[in-house]
Amino acid sequence: MQKKKMTNPLHRRKKSRAKDKIGKAPGTVTYLGDREKTQSTVHTIEYDDESVAEDFTNDIDAILVHNDSKSTSWIDVVGINDEAYIENLGKRFGLNSLLLEDAVNTLQRPKIDEYDNHIFGVFKMLYINDAEELVSEHMAMVLLENTVLVFQELKEDVFEGVRTRIRTKHGRIRTRGADYLFFALLDAIIDNYFTVLEHINHKIEVLEEQVYENPKPEVAQKIQELKKEVLKVRRWIFPVKELVSRLIDTESPLIKKDTKLFLRDVLDHSVEINETLQIYREMSMSLMEMYMSNMSNKMNEVMKVLTIMASIFIPLTFIAGIYGMNFDHMPELHWEHGYLYVWGIMIFLLLFMLIYFRKKGWL
Amino acid sequence: MQKKKMTNPLHRRKKSRAKDKIGKAPGTVTYLGDREKTQSTVHTIEYDDESVAEDFTNDIDAILVHNDSKSTSWIDVVGINDEAYIENLGKRFGLNSLLLEDAVNTLQRPKIDEYDNHIFGVFKMLYINDAEELVSEHMAMVLLENTVLVFQELKEDVFEGVRTRIRTKHGRIRTRGADYLFFALLDAIIDNYFTVLEHINHKIEVLEEQVYENPKPEVAQKIQELKKEVLKVRRWIFPVKELVSRLIDTESPLIKKDTKLFLRDVLDHSVEINETLQIYREMSMSLMEMYMSNMSNKMNEVMKVLTIMASIFIPLTFIAGIYGMNFDHMPELHWEHGYLYVWGIMIFLLLFMLIYFRKKGWL
Amino acid sequence: MQKKKMTNPLHRRKKSRAKDKIGKAPGTVTYLGDREKTQSTVHTIEYDDESVAEDFTNDIDAILVHNDSKSTSWIDVVGINDEAYIENLGKRFGLNSLLLEDAVNTLQRPKIDEYDNHIFGVFKMLYINDAEELVSEHMAMVLLENTVLVFQELKEDVFEGVRTRIRTKHGRIRTRGADYLFFALLDAIIDNYFTVLEHINHKIEVLEEQVYENPKPEVAQKIQELKKEVLKVRRWIFPVKELVSRLIDTESPLIKKDTKLFLRDVLDHSVEINETLQIYREMSMSLMEMYMSNMSNKMNEVMKVLTIMASIFIPLTFIAGIYGMNFDHMPELHWEHGYLYVWGIMIFLLLFMLIYFRKKGWL
Amino acid sequence: MQKKKMTNPLHRRKKSRAKDKIGKAPGTVTYLGDREKTQSTVHTIEYDDESVAEDFTNDIDAILVHNDSKSTSWIDVVGINDEAYIENLGKRFGLNSLLLEDAVNTLQRPKIDEYDNHIFGVFKMLYINDAEELVSEHMAMVLLENTVLVFQELKEDVFEGVRTRIRTKHGRIRTRGADYLFFALLDAIIDNYFTVLEHINHKIEVLEEQVYENPKPEVAQKIQELKKEVLKVRRWIFPVKELVSRLIDTESPLIKKDTKLFLRDVLDHSVEINETLQIYREMSMSLMEMYMSNMSNKMNEVMKVLTIMASIFIPLTFIAGIYGMNFDHMPELHWEHGYLYVWGIMIFLLLFMLIYFRKKGWL
Amino acid sequence: MQKKKMTNPLHRRKKSRAKDKIGKAPGTVTYLGDREKTQSTVHTIEYDDESVAEDFTNDIDAILVHNDSKSTSWIDVVGINDEAYIENLGKRFGLNSLLLEDAVNTLQRPKIDEYDNHIFGVFKMLYINDAEELVSEHMAMVLLENTVLVFQELKEDVFEGVRTRIRTKHGRIRTRGADYLFFALLDAIIDNYFTVLEHINHKIEVLEEQVYENPKPEVAQKIQELKKEVLKVRRWIFPVKELVSRLIDTESPLIKKDTKLFLRDVLDHSVEINETLQIYREMSMSLMEMYMSNMSNKMNEVMKVLTIMASIFIPLTFIAGIYGMNFDHMPELHWEHGYLYVWGIMIFLLLFMLIYFRKKGWL
Numbered sequence A, B, C, D, E: 001m002q003k004k005k006m007t008n009p010l011h012r013r014k015k016s017r018a019k020d021k022i023g024k025a026p027g028t029v030t031y032l033g034d035r036e037k038t039q040s041t042v043h044t045i046e047y048d049d050e051s052v053a054e055d056f057t058n059d060i061d062a063i064l065v066h067n068d069s070k071s072t073s074w075i076d077v078v079g080i081n082d083e084a085y086i087e088n089l090g091k092r093f094g095l096n097s098l099l100l101e102d103a104v105n106t107l108q109r110p111k112i113d114e115y116d117n118h119i120f121g122v123f124k125m126l127y128i129n130d131a132e133e134l135v136s137e138h139m140a141m142v143l144l145e146n147t148v149l150v151f152q153e154l155k156e157d158v159f160e161g162v163r164t165r166i167r168t169k170h171g172r173i174r175t176r177g178a179d180y181l182f183f184a185l186l187d188a189i190i191d192n193y194f195t196v197l198e199h200i201n202h203k204i205e206v207l208e209e210q211v212y213e214n215p216k217p218e219v220a221q222k223i224q225e226l227k228k229e230v231l232k233v234r235r236w237i238f239p240v241k242e243l244v245s246r247l248i249d250t251e252s253p254l255i256k257k258d259t260k261l262f263l264r265d266v267l268d269h270s271v272e273i274n275e276t277l278q279i280y281r282e283m284s285m286s287l288m289e290m291y292m293s294n295m296s297n298k299m300n301e302v303m304k305v306l307t308i309m310a311s312i313f314i315p316l317t318f319i320a321g322i323y324g325m326n327f328d329h330m331p332e333l334h335w336e337h338g339y340l341y342v343w344g345i346m347i348f349l350l351l352f353m354l355i356y357f358r359k360k361g362w363l
């Protein structure tokens, strides 16, 4: 189920793993996620205006050749729980061990760190997989002079559109350098956040309908789960705006002025996404409020039925009780039409109560 | 219905469209709104102190002539789902593809971007149409040296007053340049936000009356819808204040110092509108609170009736039950005035309960 | 009633007037308030250390003579719906049309604008009139070199103390210039806000008592109205602090350094007033919470009475019902003391229930 | 009672006094508090490293001698409703009338103003008096070159520890100048705020216990009073942090660099106190929430008893009613064991209901 | 119990101790915690790249030798209620008395103060001890040129991992100086905050389950206690982020540029922890809301049972009552199948009510 997906990376694993890290030297490369342990695979795309070449090799020397060439290289490392390999590869690229630690630390919040000759970013890819579940996948990317080095947990990702644009020479991507590739990947990640918003929005709409039509306790529970989901998604998404904004203001020569124009577009989207999440948050609070109001209303309904039934029949039963008494001297019992008169009184009382309740608006 | 109007641009279309954009190169000009696909029409007004000339032509070359002339031109493009035409026109004006993307992206939040030789703004026109519905229409405008280029979704707009002032030479508009026209359009948009506030205020007043007089569950639902509407309107209006403020501080030569005085007036209004929206937000929360309090009160009423009826008649019925028993030896049954005594006791009890309930303030 | 007073300026008139302004050129002098249309009257006080002269004339030339003289002049224009006169007068003083628009726009939020040779301020006079109603009156004032020009809606105002000080040569006012007069008027406005606070505080105290003693639904309604009143008063008062603070930091030669010391005292009061309003806001929220809690409590009371009555008498009635059955063979009916035994059982049950309820704390 | 104590200074007196001040010239020295009118008494302590001399005299000339001497003087004026004396004394020390107005204005919020040759501060002494009441006493102090001039309302104060340290030559106080004395007094005031926190904390603990054990309506009322008390105490305490922080950053030569180290310690405490107050505020809100939850729970309890009693006995009574009918042909009545069978059915029903309610968890 | 643990340091002791400190000279070294009085013990580790030496001695002269040597020394003082010893030791290290006061003041909020030749920090060690209780232990540390001086309350601490790394020459710690040790200790403290988060998260999960499955009043109480615990933990943790951030920006030569890279990693964690605490806070509020909603729901359940039972049987009992009357002339009583007909009517009514309630969704 999707709920488990969201909870696990945050809590369940932390419980067993966070403790393991305590006391370890900083810079210890430890995967903290819960994806199955697999060997990393590396996919390289090297391209310039004229040509594209793709390559699947785990051999670090072969990979470094791509990094050294002048044309732009996208080195895509899939699987980050092979800690030794990641550490090895990272060291050969001259990357700091603290950076590598964060690259595989699935609990790391989104960040962008600038180093002298590379820029490092950590983000969450959020996407809806084929089973309609919301997947949160840790990813890190390093912008080097002519290379973007990507680390991701699973084979699935949100970059297929970027790959197609590179392969088919669609758009500007082939004519621009590694910084544009870095932007394009970030753009793809953030574009996918809109699908997460849609996912949440759809849940809100469904719950809204249920709240109005059949406010069972399960609905309250689902609203609370929704609120938690929004809280958690917000946690992964919220920092991005600030990070992109700082990236635009950077003085690093790794990001060209032209690319900053595109980053400003990404910033626009981040702001938009945060605002929408905020609105969803307030909507989910309103949902709960509406649920409570509908509960009160149902209680009112129940109470009205009880009150009407009891208020009508308890007095009538009393009257019947009176004439069920066994006193020797009860003259009414012997009247010829006594029984009829009693029925008359009862029907009168009944009508009186019905009119009273109708006037109260209870009927 | 108006509710649908507000929901659609935000959610329904996004659901089908947002996904389409993922993976596309940035700067792809894609209309994301839900207005029917039509051909764009262009209306040009060119004027200076002495003369006004209006023109309807879609021919881009003819339009560019207006842009090149020294007198002020207002080029008004109606219909922005003819993406190819918009892209063509924009390119001929030297506009960036990212700018054009935002001009037709109905999900774009309000923004002002300064370029070297033009200033670009995206806003929402909010107005009440003839069917008393709140319409939200996407619009973008570009301030060039002597020209303001406007993109809008529908023929209807909020600029009729500005057109009249140009045609009738009323006010300063004819003696000032394109930056004053840019201001006048922005001013017209923001003046119309006041009618939206009135619209919301009217809804609040109606709901307030209903909450006090007949708090049905439908009222709670309408309050929640109102809260959502305020949230969404706020989203389109809130950023404007910040944008105008930045426009006043700009160093771009496109905006003359005189015009900034007028922009400060617009800023005043934006602040006022945001404050009022905030007040409406708090009022709609109070409405819900009042609804809940009235619900509780009604429940109290119901419970009181039940309690009074039951507390009076259950003991009386018990007494009647006593003398309905069939024991051989029940002396009271044979007393001459036994029946009368029982009635006496019952009436005493009845009065006692009535006095008790009156003292409790329940009657 | 006072409630109407507060609502009108904000909503009712806006409804009919806000629309009228749309599309008009900025700087159109339009009165938006709801005071009856009257001719403006002008009262001038000219004074220096030695002498005071007062004058009632609407003749603009005569008024301008006061402005040109070296001694300090207070030109007090009462009645701002004579738009043509205001515009005329303003133009002769060299005032901008945007300024004049704000001077008569009763919806204008408080503001201070600095111009090259004058400083312009808009404020609300809030005071309790003879009918114990809270009056909100729009006012604007312009500080010129030797003159303060005041615009106000009604003859009534909060400046009588200042006039007395000028006439009786009490305090420093006669020895200082127009900037001190400007301060003194502002000080008088803000001092009156304290009476508004008292007015609100008194309402809170009255409602508090009602909530504890007799929490009828009307009380909830009054609490909500109080909350709206606080929201609205806050709207007129809140910006003042920021405005005064900017006035203290101004570099305009119109305000002398000595006077800034006094403005700092005004700032102190503004901060105090805002804090108090904030406390009243939280208190009115607590009032509503307390009302709800008292409602719940009353419901509890009602339910307890019902439960006690029903729990005692329903079982007893059942027992009476048993011995009211007509079976041929019911040995108890024929026991000599059967009837007594039944009473015994019933009294035992009654006592048992009473003890049980007392232990529960319900009695 | 303590509650009255807290309310009075804020509201009751304001009601009668605030109005008196309106229209008065700024700088009018008016005592606004509600302490009984008494003559001011002045206590002077003059000390240096070697000697201490104390003096009780109201003679202003004698007091000024202390101010002129090189050794440090603490001039402690007790009683600030003798307005003429205060004004006189202040003028002789060269103090501004606005300063003196604030020194005796018990509604003045905490402030620190720097003048050319003195620093002026207003604070509230908050302490628990012998009657276990929370007392809020207005105080002002002026730091001159070698003198600290203190104004306080009552003889009681929080400075006894400082006096002892001066008299017994304990700590650094004798070796340092007037600025250290100013610090020491401020430190004593703020140290006492911790006792106020304890006082509030104790109230919270008591109310918490009552909420869990016996949530009567009086408890809700006390919680609301606590919330108001926290709001008001916070008002006097909150600004202090900002004031001390500004004092540390001052460039006035009156405060030596060494003393700033000690002021930083005071700042630490102010931050701590504000944080604690914030926590108490949230705790008092939680208390109210818990009270409401316990009320709901009690209602649930009551409803369960009613439902169990009614659900068990109403059906049984119905059965008894059946066999109390007087039809000629009711075969069961004539069965030999009819009566027994009915008891059987009733006992079966009773057990069935008991089991059902137990399964529901209501028993 | 753990609850007591958390409450004590904050409230219980303050009550008796805070008062003791009032009036004392600043810089009085007073332990305010509630740990048992013991003699301080000092453990020294001196190390460089080549060798490690450990030492247990309380002799101050011997300790100072470690401070003077070039290799890095970690002087770990356990037990801070031996105030005289602490003061003595501190003075010999040249530490200010205000610093020493804070080092043993268990109420001191986290702080970092920079002095000319040392940096002083106060933090809370939070950890789960062997009894699964959350322990909050006060600690202070001073970074000198080649030495880190640590003060802690109890023998237990969170530094065992750091000691191991020093002893086993694991990681960089042996090759770097005292500033790296200072970082490593801070890192260990903050890493342990993650276990506190886990502890809280676990409590939330347990309560969540209880809220859904068996929402007894005790659960509400536990939720409120959780909220208080989060408030208090947050108080100790929240300031750390700001402190570390300032440490990174320091210009003190005591912290080398290399070490700042590691401090940035600590900053990352602090931000993460604060965000998580914020989420837990919102979750605990949602828990309470859910609890209230479940209470309402249970009440609804109870009311439905009552209403169904009463609405079915009260009318039936009324019918039985009718034919229990003793009128002389009641023809139905003498009909041959009268009794059967009555049963027929009753069964019909029963079925009617059942269908009605099913349609209402109450069955």
Ligand SMILES: [Mg+2]
Pocket: A021, A022, A023, A024, A025, A026, E187, E188, E191
């Ligand atoms: Mg570590």
Ligand SMILES: [Mg+2]
Pocket: A107, A108, A109, A110, A235, A236, E272, E275
């Ligand atoms: Mg995170």
Ligand SMILES: [Mg+2]
Pocket: A137, A152, A153, A154, A155, A156, A157
């Ligand atoms: Mg992947």
Ligand SMILES: [Mg+2]
Pocket: A187, A191, A265, A266, A269, B026
């Ligand atoms: Mg994008």
Ligand SMILES: [Mg+2]
Pocket: A234, A235, A238
């Ligand atoms: Mg966040």
Ligand SMILES: [Mg+2]
Pocket: A265, A268, B098, B101, B102
């Ligand atoms: Mg864009």
Ligand SMILES: [Mg+2]
Pocket: none
């Ligand atoms: Mg609520």
Ligand SMILES: [Mg+2]
Pocket: A187, A188, A191, B021, B022, B023, B024, B025, B026
């Ligand atoms: Mg894209």
Ligand SMILES: [Mg+2]
Pocket: A272, A275, B107, B108, B109, B110, B235, B236
């Ligand atoms: Mg938006």
Ligand SMILES: [Mg+2]
Pocket: B137, B152, B153, B154, B155, B156, B157
């Ligand atoms: Mg249009």
Ligand SMILES: [Mg+2]
Pocket: B187, B188, B191, B265, B266, B269, C026
């Ligand atoms: Mg306008």
Ligand SMILES: [Mg+2]
Pocket: B265, B268, C098, C101, C102
């Ligand atoms: Mg204006």
Ligand SMILES: [Mg+2]
Pocket: B187, B188, B191, C021, C022, C023, C024, C025, C026
């Ligand atoms: Mg206009």
Ligand SMILES: [Mg+2]
Pocket: B269, B272, C107, C108, C109
């Ligand atoms: Mg306005």
Ligand SMILES: [Mg+2]
Pocket: C137, C152, C153, C154, C155, C156, C157
């Ligand atoms: Mg007036």
Ligand SMILES: [Mg+2]
Pocket: C187, C191, C265, C266, C269, D026
């Ligand atoms: Mg004043």
